[in-house]
Every structure is written in C-alpha cells, then in structure tokens.
Amino acid sequence: QAANIGVVGLAVMGSNLARNLASREGNTVAVFNRTHAKTEELVAEHPEAGFVSTASYEEFAAALQKPRTAIIMVKAGGPTDAVIDALVEVFEPGDIIVDGGNSLFTDTIRREKAVRETGINYVGMGVSGGEEGALLGPSLMPGGSDESWITLGPILRSIAAIAEGEPCVTHVGHDGAGHFVKMVHNGIEYADMQLIAEAYDLIRRGTGKSPAEIAEVFAEWNKGELESYLIEITAEVLRQVDAATGQPLVDVILDQAGAKGTGAWTVQTALSLGTPVSGIAEATFARSLSSHPEQREISRDLPGPTEGFTAQDPDAFIEQVRLALYASKIVAYSQGFDEIRAGAAEYDWNIDLGKIAAIWRGGCIIRARFLNRITDAYSETPDLPVLLTAPFFVDVFTRAQDAWREIVATSAKVGIPAPAFSSSLAYYDGLRAERLPAALIQGQRDFFGAHTYKRIDKPGTFHTLWSGDRTEIEAEDTH
C-alpha cells in the first residue's frame, strides 16, 4: 500500500525515527537503505511497524503517496548530498525532501536553493534527543518553505516529544533556519556539559567525595531549579561501576572528549556574526585541550599551587558550586539565544525565540526546567537584547553571584581548571561594566594603524596625529 512518509538511512537514528513514525495513527512508512540487508533486518525485526520495504530509489519513490515526503537520516556532508541527488532524480515538483541530520546550515541554504530549482521542496531539520528521542519523541527544528510545512507539520507534530501538552516542534524559519537553531542547541549542549563536568571536578577535588556520592549530589540537584536531562544522566554516569575493574566507570574512561563538529560550527559562526559566545567557545576548546595527550604530558610538571585543596565546609562548598553552575548555565543559554537572534537578522529568518525555548522543553538533550523562563522572558519582551537581563534571571544572579565569584576565585587559586565557569563570569562582568578598556584598544588601533575612534562627548570620527604633533583631527570613519 502507499506510504505517506519515507525514511532514507536506517542506522540507529533513522530506524528509530522510522519506528516512531510507524507507531503513530495513520502513518505508513516506506524505508530505504543503501545496503538493502539493513532494510530487511529492520523490517523483519519490527513487523508491528508495517514498513514498506524498498530496494532502490525508484521503488522508494513509487511506494510514496504524493506529495512524496522523505526524511533523510544519513551522515552530514557528502553522504547527504549523494542521497539528495538520488532523490531529486526520482521525485517530482511539489515533493518534499527533509534532511534530519546534523548538517551545517550553510550547506542547507545551498541545498535548499539547488533543490528548489527542480520544484521539489527541501527542508533542513534539526533533530535532537539522541536514539531514545528519535524513537519516543524528539525535539524537531525544521526549516524550509511554508508550503512544505503544510504537509510536514501534522506528521512532525505527531512524532515530537510533548512538553506541557504542546508538541516540541515549530516551523523555525526558511531554508537553513532549522539547522542553524540545532547547531546553536548543540553549542549550548557543549557548554552545559562542560559546566557540569567542572562542577563535578571541583566537588570531587574539594570534598574527596566518590563518584557514587557525587551522583547523589546531582540527583538531589535534579529535584530543584537545575532540573534537566543532562543533570539527570550525569548522576547515572557517575553511579556506574565498571564490570571489569570494579572501579567507578568515570575513572576508567579515557579523559579525552570527542566532538563531531557542531560545537566548533557554533563558535565559528558566532565569530563571523560578531556574537560573543564565550562560554560555548570555552567548552569547545576544553574538549580540544583534553584531546592533546602529548601537550598534556609535557605540561604535567609546570608549576602549580603547592598546597592541596580541601573545602572547609563541604556542604556549603557544594551549594556554592551549584549556584555557580546555575549562573554560568544562564550565561550559556543567553549567549546561544544571542547567536540565534544575530543569525536570524543576518539571514533574514523570522525566528520566534520564545518558541525555540518552548520546543526545547522536551525531547532534546538540553531540556531543562528553566526553559519556561526563557519563553516567559521573550513573551514579555520579544526584542530583549540580552536574555540574561530578564527579571527572573536577575533574581538568580542576585542570589548566585557571590558564590559564583567565590568558586571562580577558588578554582584559580587552587589550580583546578574551570574555564567555562570563569569565562561566563567574565562575560557577565563585561556586560555589566560601565566603561570597558575597549577605549584603550581604540587608542592603540588609532596609534599604529590610524584606525580612528569616536568620542563620548561629540559626534564624528577622529584621529590623533600620533607621529606628528599629536593634535586631533576629524577623520574618515574606517572602523
């Protein structure tokens, strides 16, 4: 029988998404994989899904009702391009190709433009929630045309996670908007994970608690304002005991963090947009630092503090770490939303920031209790220039800032690296500053390159004749 939706690429994410689709009333799902054995395996393992198995792109296209709708779940980059090329051959104008991989948004913009010329709709869609999310309900961030949303909307709403009665999906904006937002989601994910890791490290080194004991701390935190998926799974990971050695698993895992690139893209894009996502950048660089064993090996004997570190009052110290984590986390989200705002302005996407926070409340990796507060902040002030200045967050900073400063100072003093904690605090203080030493930088730029400066007391652009008599002249603005 005719399928109303198809999935191409049946690795874990693809097959789980296909099973999720098949489990919803009214869907019949056609499946295709380059290696047909994989398709047969999935179909055999899940007879309840009623999959329509197809062995070629032609068969796949023939199995689909019009407008044909296919979700591609293959590796970003070359493999995605190859599948798109093949689908364009067998699809017709009005059909819809959805890329559900972690594609770079500029690739999505390019592909959307090329595919649109054939009359086929192209949608780049962020999918978050890992394997379990794909199966049970992910957070979905589709871009693409309004036309494709008419067909796709109901299907996606049926498979998305539900948060407070609402499916975690929205039409983010045109062409690359969905993948842009997913990219920033991952940047925030990197920051959040790094902050949690720093909190764990500080507690472990400062109190001597075991991973299993620290698991209890995180489990406790997860009952309060820090409640989130990442805090929850942190407790699970810390509790895990290695079967082979009997050691805590975290102690036998090699301490070199991997990365598939989305964090780096978030930072690269932010640099081009001129958006300071310093917490996300620190988190990304912290992974890079961890992954250079040769540099770490040769640096091991660099001088550090001579005294060891033990927190005087462990419970009070843990509470300070909790507050520092919360404050830094707000900075990471605020920076991420800042980047989405800047991206939307640059690429002409009409992105509803409050709605983005709302669809991140369920299904995705960074789902957290306080996302509701972000939605509230943007519904009160849609053009809020800096998210962390919303009243709710100001209240948190009022409560947390002393502890935050204390933790950053302690970490520096005792030599425990806390790059994301400290860069977040520096960002916060940078924003707060009435005057920044940027004035001096402008003076230096003018000195060596006649780059000019503006004055606080009158309009215009100025240059000091540094190598002449050092009088000031009006100049052309050179930035």
Ligand code: 6PG
């Ligand atoms: C998600 C995740 C996911 C991402 C992994 C791996 O939202 O489900 O962001 O899409 O691929 O987190 O990312 P790294 O390998 O770069 O850590």
